[in-house]
Amino acid sequence: MKAMSRILLAVVFFAALGLAVFLLRGPKEKETWATLTAVLAVIAAVISAWPSIRVLEIQEDANRPCPTPYFDLTSRYGLLLLRVKNLGAGVAYDVRMSWKDHPRNEEGEKVSSLDVIPVLMPQGSASVNIGRPHELFRKYPSMRYEGTVEFKDIGGRLIKREFVCSADEHRSQLVHDDEMLRTLYDLQKVPEKLAEIKTAIEKIRSAE
Numbered sequence: 001m002k003a004m005s006r007i008l009l010a011v012v013f014f015a016a017l018g019l020a021v022f023l024l025r026g027p028k029e030k031e032t033w034a035t036l037t038a039v040l041a042v043i044a045a046v047i048s049a050w051p052s053i054r055v056l057e058i059q060e061d062a063n064r065p066c067p068t069p070y071f072d073l074t075s076r077y078g079l080l081l082l083r084v085k086n087l088g089a090g091v092a093y094d095v096r097m098s099w100k101d102h103p104r105n106e107e108g109e110k111v112s113s114l115d116v117i118p119v120l121m122p123q124g125s126a127s128v129n130i131g132r133p134h135e136l137f138r139k140y141p142s143m144r145y146e147g148t149v150e151f152k153d154i155g156g157r158l159i160k161r162e163f164v165c166s167a168d169e170h171r172s173q174l175v176h177d178d179e180m181l182r183t184l185y186d187l188q189k190v191p192e193k194l195a196e197i198k199t200a201i202e203k204i205r206s207a208e
Helices: 002-025 030-063 133-139 180-187 190-207
Strands: 067-072 080-086 092-099 116-120 125-131 144-152 158-166
Touching: 002 030, 067 092, 067 144, 067 158, 080 092, 080 116, 116 125, 125 133
Parallel strands: none
Antiparallel strands: 067 080, 080 125, 092 116, 092 144, 144 158
């Protein structure tokens, strides 16, 4: 659709330009100047419409779905997740991932559970745990993967895009900006520790 709009505008522009050149070379009658004025108005309209089409294309791209795979190190403490997130503003249907070489988990198995996702809402995601980051970085010298993702938009149009999914940039970087995730992780152990203390107190009481 975008290419067709640009082609039509180009055809109108060059046709009007050719007509203007023809009129300027021909006899200058009263009707000629009126026609030339109309032709120049058409040329000006085409020139002003060209940036508008670009703005429309940007708006359309912003409203389209955009399923994107990436490695997530910040959602779960001590775990590396492979996540596919819809970064666009539209719903993505029948999402299919095609990897040149599948990512592998800590046990060396191919991670293929996210190859087919029926639907992804805007900003929605699906993820799978592939292991502990330090073990994965030690086992695999490179964690850079490429492939293509195919999906359909709400109109049923099939869209295909290439992607690069890499975790190599995290090898020498801080994973978290603060200790909040570690704190929340440790707080989950509080009920278990309280239960152990309760059991110990009950044993002491029963022994008295």
